[in-house]
Amino acid sequence: MRDQETASPHPERRLTTKEAAELLGVKPETLYAYVSRGQLSSRRAPGGRGSTFDAGEVEALARRNRRESAAASGSGGELGVRTRITLIEGDRYYFRGVDAVELAARHTYEEVAEWLWTGRMRRGATFDAPEAAVTTARRAVEALPEHASPADRLRVATIAAATADPLRFDLSEDAVLGTARTLIPTLVSALPQAWPERRDDGPLAHRLWTRLSHHEEPDEASLRALDTALALLVDHDLAASTLAVRVAASARAHAYAAVSAGLGVIEGPLHGAxxxxxxxxxxxxxxxxxxxxxxxxxxxxxxxxxxxxxxxxxxxxxxxxxxxxxxxxxxxxxxxxxxxxxxxxxxxxxxxxxxxxxxxxxxxxxxCGMSAGAGETIFAVARTAGWIAHALEEYGERPLRMRPSGLYAGPKPPRPLPE
Missing domain, CATH: 1.10.230.10 (Cytochrome P450-Terp, domain 2)
Structure with missing residues (x-):
């Protein structure tokens, strides 16, 4: 589950006040304001003359400032999208300001998803799928060839579930949240069963286990590991698939279509696969x-x-x-x-x-006795909740704002018509 490229960690480098200020393009006074706000940490230089700063922290802050500047101006630099959902900083990541690892350790996947969507903790949250949607999605998935990939099955199930929902074009927050709480369990219930007894109730992790594992009854530790994996993977800022979801939501595609856009990207070997x-x-x-x-x-x-x-x-x-x-x-x-x-x-x-x-x-x-494709399924089911959170956030923004301009590098016009 990628959201990543290969990177080599660097040994810690320290910058002087002058070097850090130049890298950030600010005055030393502004640099120390960053420290007082907790955006940078400093350490007294040897001999007590001035302070030094961690180069990695300074570079990360410089990148973040550039992204925010580009987002505010709407031009140039890296694509920046303001979001209140996930922050990745200092080898940790946070969901709405809360440490994501601690959140996943203390709460179920469903509870973490609710936190991501609403910013409120809904203890004991459960997701249930409408029978009509499950039946439609299951039939569509069962019609696929046996060699269909996990992303194929989930994409087809999403489209099938959309056809069973005549209210899918309602983009109000309550309607989209309703879609989220039923789509995720529908996707799980539509997957082929790994052993005879199909489980369509109880915690989502247990339902998913019956689709992925050939060990019939999970032990408590295995089930907890699967549930925590789902919660850990629920979002990871603007990964490629999440950006695709936000583009779809910016065009006011309904939630099923936005999730389908994410599933279309996730299959790449540098991401979900x-x-x-x-x-x-x-x-x-x-x-x-x-x-x-x-x-x-x-x-x-x-x-x-x-x-x-x-x-x-x-x-x-x-x-x-x-x-x-x-x-x-x-x-x-x-x-x-x-x-x-x-x-x-x-x-x-x-x-x-x-x-x-x-x-x-x-x-x-x-x-846990799962196939090579099971990780992709776990990732896609988990990330669906994050995609919905980003779609919800994007529905609240100006429509079609995710429309960058191309930098044309072709032949200079006008040219004669081709023979």
């Missing part, structure tokens, strides 16, 4: 008993190592760290955990990359 690559790598290591020859084969073929590195985090992906800690308590997880550590340790000999959430998801899916 990345956990499947990590799953296969993990199985290769388990089969051969050693990560070294597997990593060597990947590098010889010119491929990057899946499950490692993240351009938004200098250290370990906090989602991976939280999930690995839970997997320590899953009875069948030890071999996969050891293999994952072997992958990280072996790769670190020449590239200092940390584990990302794809590798943690691969350990989860391997340990």
């Amino acid at each position: 990345a956990s499947g690559l990590a799953h296969r790598l993990l199985h290769d290591v388990l089969d051969r008993g050693d990560a070294a020859p597997v990593i060597a084969d990947e590098l010889r073929a010119g491929r990057r190592i899946p499950g490692l590195g993240h351009r938004l985090y200098r250290g370990e992906d906090p989602r991976a760290r939280a999930l690995f800690a839970l997997l320590e308590h899953v009875p069948r997880a030890e071999p996969a955990l050891l293999a994952a550590r072997d992958i990280v340790r072996t790769t670190a000999r020449h590239t200092p990359l940390h584990a990302n959430v794809d590798l943690a998801l691969a350990v989860l899916t391997t340990s």
Whole structure:
């Protein structure tokens, strides 16, 4: 579950007051105002003369300032979109200002989704799907070829569920929230069952387990790991699929169409499908008993190592760290955990990359008797809640604002008509 590109963490560099102010394009007085507001941290320089600043923090603040400036002016620079949903900063991420890892550790996926949508904690929240929508979506999914991908199934289920909802064009907040609370369980109920007894009630994580795992009854630790994975993955700022959702919402596409736009992007190997690559790598290591020859084969073929590195985090992906800690308590997880550590340790000999959430998801899916595509399904179901949150936020903005201008680089007109 990517939202990422490979990145190498840098050792800590310190900047002087003058260097930090120049990088930010501000006066020293403004720099210390950033410190007083908690946007930067400072440390007294050796000898007590002046302060020094962490280069990574300063660079991150400079990027954020550029994005906000571009968003405010509507031109140039990186695409910036003001949002109150998710902040990624200092190797941590926050949902509406609350530490996302702590939130996922204390609340169910459904409760975290409600927090993301409304900013209110709705304890004991449950999601139920209308029978008509489930029947329509299930029939559509069952008509797909057996080799259909997880994204194929979820996309078809979303479109089918939309056809069963005549009120889908109502973009009011209450209507969209109603759609969110029924679409997510509909998607899960439409998936093919992994074993005979289909479960369509209770916590969403338990329902999803019956579609993904060939272990009939989950132990408590495994079910908790799956539920927490869903909560951790619910949003991650403006990942590629989320940006697609906001573009659709900006054009006032209904919530089902916006989610479908996200599902169309998620299938890429640099995004939602990345956990499947990590799953296969993990199985290769388990089969051969050693990560070294597997990593060597990947590098010889010119491929990057899946499950490692993240351009938004200098250290370990906090989602991976939280999930690995839970997997320590899953009875069948030890071999996969050891293999994952072997992958990280072996790769670190020449590239200092940390584990990302794809590798943690691969350990989860391997340990819980799930296929390589299960991680993509977990990611897509989880992220649907985040997409709805972003669609809701975008419905409150000026329509069609997500319309950048192209920088034409073709032949200078006018040219004669072609023969």
